[in-house]
Amino acid sequence: MDMNQYLSMFIDESNDHLQSLNESMMGLEANPEDLSIVQVIFRSAHTLKGMAATMGFEDLASLTHQMENVLDLVRNNKLRMQDFIFDTLFKSLDALESMVEDITRGGEGKADVSSIVSSLQAIVRGEIPVEGGAASVAATPAAQAAETPIHLDEFQFSVLEQSIQEGHHALYVDVTIRKDCQLKAVRAYMVFDLLERSGEVVKSFPSVQDIEQEKFDQSFSLYYITQKTADQIQAMIMNLSEIDKVTAVALDQESLKMLGQESASAVSEVAATATVEETAPAASVASKPLPTKDEANKPGAAKTGAAPSRTIRVDIERLDVLMNLFSELLIDRVRLEQLASEVQNGDLTETVEHMGRVSGDLQNIVMKLRMVPVDTVFNRFPRMVRDLAKSLDKKIDLIVTGAETELDRTVIDEIGDPLVHLLRNAVDHGIESIADRIAAGKPETGTVHLRAFHSGNHVFIEIEEDGTGIYPEKVLKSAVKKGVITQEQASNMTDDEAFQLLFAPGFSTAEVISDVSGRGVGLDVVKSKISSLGGNVTIYSAPGKGTNFSVQLPLTLSIIAAMLIRLGSEKYAIPLSSIVETGIVKNTQIRTIHGNKMIEFRNSHIPLVSLSRLFSVPDYDESTEEETEIVVVRKGERLVALAVQDFIGQNEIVIKNLGKYLPEIQGISGATILGDGQVALIIDPNAFIK
Amino acid sequence: MAEDIKVIVFKLGSEEYGIEVEKVQTIERMMPITRVPKTYSFIKGVINLRGVVIPVIDLRGRFGIEEVEQTDQSRVIIVSVNEMEVGFIVDSANDVIDLNRDSIDTPPDVVGGIKAKYLDGVAKIGEERLLIMLNLSEVLNKGEIVQLESLEG
Numbered sequence: 001m002d003m004n005q006y007l008s009m010f011i012d013e014s015n016d017h018l019q020s021l022n023e024s025m026m027g028l029e030a031n032p033e034d035l036s037i038v039q040v041i042f043r044s045a046h047t048l049k050g051m052a053a054t055m056g057f058e059d060l061a062s063l064t065h066q067m068e069n070v071l072d073l074v075r076n077n078k079l080r081m082q083d084f085i086f087d088t089l090f091k092s093l094d095a096l097e098s099m100v101e102d103i104t105r106g107g108e109g110k111a112d113v114s115s116i117v118s119s120l121q122a123i124v125r126g127e128i129p130v131e132g133g134a135a136s137v138a139a140t141p142a143a144q145a146a147e148t149p150i151h152l153d154e155f156q157f158s159v160l161e162q163s164i165q166e167g168h169h170a171l172y173v174d175v176t177i178r179k180d181c182q183l184k185a186v187r188a189y190m191v192f193d194l195l196e197r198s199g200e201v202v203k204s205f206p207s208v209q210d211i212e213q214e215k216f217d218q219s220f221s222l223y224y225i226t227q228k229t230a231d232q233i234q235a236m237i238m239n240l241s242e243i244d245k246v247t248a249v250a251l252d253q254e255s256l257k258m259l260g261q262e263s264a265s266a267v268s269e270v271a272a273t274a275t276v277e278e279t280a281p282a283a284s285v286a287s288k289p290l291p292t293k294d295e296a297n298k299p300g301a302a303k304t305g306a307a308p309s310r311t312i313r314v315d316i317e318r319l320d321v322l323m324n325l326f327s328e329l330l331i332d333r334v335r336l337e338q339l340a341s342e343v344q345n346g347d348l349t350e351t352v353e354h355m356g357r358v359s360g361d362l363q364n365i366v367m368k369l370r371m372v373p374v375d376t377v378f379n380r381f382p383r384m385v386r387d388l389a390k391s392l393d394k395k396i397d398l399i400v401t402g403a404e405t406e407l408d409r410t411v412i413d414e415i416g417d418p419l420v421h422l423l424r425n426a427v428d429h430g431i432e433s434i435a436d437r438i439a440a441g442k443p444e445t446g447t448v449h450l451r452a453f454h455s456g457n458h459v460f461i462e463i464e465e466d467g468t469g470i471y472p473e474k475v476l477k478s479a480v481k482k483g484v485i486t487q488e489q490a491s492n493m494t495d496d497e498a499f500q501l502l503f504a505p506g507f508s509t510a511e512v513i514s515d516v517s518g519r520g521v522g523l524d525v526v527k528s529k530i531s532s533l534g535g536n537v538t539i540y541s542a543p544g545k546g547t548n549f550s551v552q553l554p555l556t557l558s559i560i561a562a563m564l565i566r567l568g569s570e571k572y573a574i575p576l577s578s579i580v581e582t583g584i585v586k587n588t589q590i591r592t593i594h595g596n597k598m599i600e601f602r603n604s605h606i607p608l609v610s611l612s613r614l615f616s617v618p619d620y621d622e623s624t625e626e627e628t629e630i631v632v633v634r635k636g637e638r639l640v641a642l643a644v645q646d647f648i649g650q651n652e653i654v655i656k657n658l659g660k661y662l663p664e665i666q667g668i669s670g671a672t673i674l675g676d677g678q679v680a681l682i683i684d685p686n687a688f689i690k
Numbered sequence: 691m692a693e694d695i696k697v698i699v700f701k702l703g704s705e706e707y708g709i710e711v712e713k714v715q716t717i718e719r720m721m722p723i724t725r726v727p728k729t730y731s732f733i734k735g736v737i738n739l740r741g742v743v744i745p746v747i748d749l750r751g752r753f754g755i756e757e758v759e760q761t762d763q764s765r766v767i768i769v770s771v772n773e774m775e776v777g778f779i780v781d782s783a784n785d786v787i788d789l790n791r792d793s794i795d796t797p798p799d800v801v802g803g804i805k806a807k808y809l810d811g812v813a814k815i816g817e818e819r820l821l822i823m824l825n826l827s828e829v830l831n832k833g834e835i836v837q838l839e840s841l842e843g
Contacts, residue, residue, distance in 0.1 A: 331741070570725065614727075614728075616728075617727075658745060659736070659744055659745045659774065659776070660774045660775075661745045661776045661830060661832070662726065662745045663832065665726065665729055666728060668727070671724070671743045673743070677722075678724060678738065679724040679736050679737065679738045681724065681726065681727075
């Protein structure tokens with residue numbers, strides 16, 4: 001069978017499982033006694049193993065298998081979780097992750113995991129000897145089981161066989177619900193729920209989906225793996241109300257073998273089941289004996305089946321295409337609006353206005369489609385902070401809030417690294433060592449808050465810790481020493497300005513270079529990355545109390561509101577988000593200070609930049625005019641006035657890049673297509689403020 | 691016997707040049723170009739080609755040949771090389787011919803004022819016609835432009 005079509009599905013699902021494994025492990029570490037978490041972990045690991053095995057990634061499967069062995073002991077109370085086990089399991093997860101990554105890159109997912117495997121095996125051997133003798137306890141070989149209508153495929157067969165070998169009970173359970181029962185599906189669900197609490201349903205007939213949809217008579221049957229005996233299970237199920245009859249039969253190796261032989265020769269039986277399925281079409285997918293569909297029958301999938309997922313996976317390229325098509329529509333809309341206003345036909349204007357509203361809604365939806373919760377970036381941080389804290393011998397609580405806040409995918413893709421850097425900083429430089437914290441009268445455990453929230457057209461991500469804080473004097477001293485600023489400059493700097501120095505290239509306040517951070521490739525990289533996304537970083541810090549790095553990001557990168565301006569025959573767009581004010585100044589109000597033109601604005605003097613001169617516009621020069629239109633733009637606290645000829649108006653514009661061929665041009669951040677089909681350049685106001 | 695290739699033929703002055711047809715996306719009439727400030731003089735600006743912003747360079751300027759006024763015959767050839775899309779302004783473009791790779795000879799050092807590194811070779815077609823094949827990746831090599839600029843500056 002061609003596996004390629006399943007590969008991307010496999011990769012997606014593996015990543016999901018790995019993520020949930022990571023999360024559950026963190027949860028378990030915080031709460032080592034909670035065996036229900038172990039169950040969740042076990043199921044995820046088990047599903048992963050099954051998927052890997054069917055896809056032929058043997059290393060992956062065997063490593064997960066070893067993990068499962070350890071987890072199995074834990075969930076059966078035969079082994080208590082402890083640091084060593086956690087570390088080994090985390091290491092295994094890392095190894096699994098790198099294997100899946102390798103597969104993603106087109107590799108074979110092979111890796112040398114022998115050391116991890118042997119330590120996993122040591123855990124299994126060292127603590128508690130593997131349970132062996134219980135297998136023989138299995139009850140009477142059951143003739144009924146062999147007559148079962150359920151057709152097991154090879155994989156399910158081997159699962160049963162293996163669990164019998166490992167000393168679990170493999171049961172064949174037949175449940176009949178009372179005739180007068182009103183909600184058969186609910187009862188059935190309760191049975192499944194009950195069973196899944198103490199074991200695993202390997203296969204059921206009819207399929208779980210059919211049972212949920214009440215597509216069964218009064219009875220259904222299933223194969224089940226558990227630690228409990230057949231009698232116990234029978235009694236458990238009978239305890240539920242409206243259950244008519246339950247037969248649970250334990251299988252042993254022999255009866256299983258009979259089953260296996262039967263299923264091998266039972267081609268006709270398959271055909272028979274197939275006809276049964278035809279009467280219930282929905283069943284076909286789940287019951288077809290395709291090995292890759294196995295996970296659909298596993299408990300994990302069966303559980304989610306109870307509340308069918310309302311999401312679909314879409315190739316991101318399709319979304320990009322959708323976005324591009326929509327941008328073209330937007331350009332046409334602007335053009336239509338222009339034409340309608342020229343023609344002055346009432347009906348036309350009305351239609352165009354309506355189209356405008358619809359396309360506005362459409363724009364919202366298209367933009368929302370591209371929004372991804374920041375959780376996709378945040379979810380790896382708890383694990384990272386845990387490892388860091390451990391390696392630095394610190395105690396740290398990471399509190400994540402607002403992980404559901406959504407950001408454009410393009411921003412999400414880029415924001416990971418800067419955040420990792422800031423978090424590492426917070427853990428390494430921010431939070432003090434345990435001894436220092438006690439000496440300072442703070443609780444032993446440091447707290448790092450990772451917050452995301454909306455505010456206006458921006459999303460803020462804050463990283464706040466209750467550590468040492470930043471001492472402006474220290475920063476200034478270090479900056480002078482490194483030659484970033486002169487002594488003279490230092491003495492005139494405010495605290496905020498001093499904090500900004502942390503972002504200067506080649507600046508790192510760490511006195512000792514540690515493994516974690518402080519390699520000198522510091523915050524300047526973070527800053528430039530965030531600026532390139534149109535964002536901003538601000539530092540708030542109280543010495544001795546802690547530091548807050550606040551990252552401001554635009555909601556989206558592809559459609560923005562902008563002010564269109566004219567310079568001679570040329571048109572430019574200025575992002576509305578950075579405009580503070582527009583106005584007119586008389587030539588007499590322009591002063592020259594140190595050869596630079598300045599104007600008075602809100603009681604201070606700000607520089608006046610001549611765009612026409614900067615861009616060498618051929619057919620316009622504002623110096624010949626008596627009055628000049630200005631646009632005041634802002635970057636952080638600083639303001640600059642840009643001299644323009646005319647304001648054309650405000651517009652939604654679609655950002656396009658200038659193509660790979662053009663080198664970066666200072667002052668220009670991209671281009672957009674106007675309603676008349678012409679290209680206008682987008683001005684990057686940040687470039688004028690240094 | 692080497693394979694036959696299809697070649698788009700265009701003119702700069704009296705010389706004829708060729709670009710393999712696979713590398714050419716479309717040939718357009720002149721259209722409004724938005725000037726891009728603070729860049730090389732041979733980059734004339736950007737155009738809107740059906741919703742995509744594409745930079746346009748004057749091939750004469752790129753090769754250091756004197757630039758001329760655009761005429762009715764002037765065309766923009768949109769090429770796509772190394773995932774870059776760029777438009778070339780040329781004096782005219784009106785021919786597609788079949789060419790055998792064997793008929794392309796290594797170029798002499800300078801042909802029509804263009805350095806040999808920009809050329810793939812020279813092909814003789816018919817009696818008196820010489821076709822100069824362009825090496826597009828070299829023509830669009832930005833590293834080389836930077837050197838050029840620093841020499842000028």
